[in-house]
Amino acid sequence: MVTKDEAVAAAAHFVKTGPYQEQADSVVMLPDTAVEFTYGWTVCFDLKEHIETGDFTKKPFSPVVVVPHDGTAAHMAPTFPATEQYMEMRASGDWPPTKGHSRAGA
Template sequence: MVTKEEAVAAAFHFVKSGPCQEQADSVVMLPDTAVEFTYGWTVCFDLKEHIETGDFTKKPFSPVVVVPHDGTPAHMAPTFPATEQYMEMRASGSWPPKRGHRDAGTPG
């Protein structure tokens, strides 16, 4: 199991070396936002420019990092479905969603 501190550190490393590599010095982790789920932790981050100016154009598009408990690499949470639902789907093994399945009453 990954501790909260380990999750925050892993998320920080992931963001600085991946999606925000060009803005690494601007990354601000928000450890108080860390939430533990069965699948792993979610941790939010922001950028100094957004925090200092409030300019929404400086905010990260997807500010949620997922740190799985099983040791697989950290990754960005998708923007859809909601983070809580995504984490439940990962825990239950129903992610990624199956394609091509429709309810019988749904029009094609």
């Protein structure tokens, strides 16, 4: 199992060395947003430019990082479905959804 501190550190490493490596100095991890699920942790981040200006165009498109408990690589949460539903689907093995299978209304 991954602790909250380990999840925040793993999320920061993923963001700063992956999707936001060219803006690594601008990444601000938000450890108070960390939420533990059966599948793993979610941790949010923001960019200094967004925090300082409030300009929504400076906000990360997808600000949620998933850190699985099983030690697999951290990754960005999808923008759909909602993060909570995604984490439930991962825990139950229903991810990725099968073609033609809809969880709408579930």
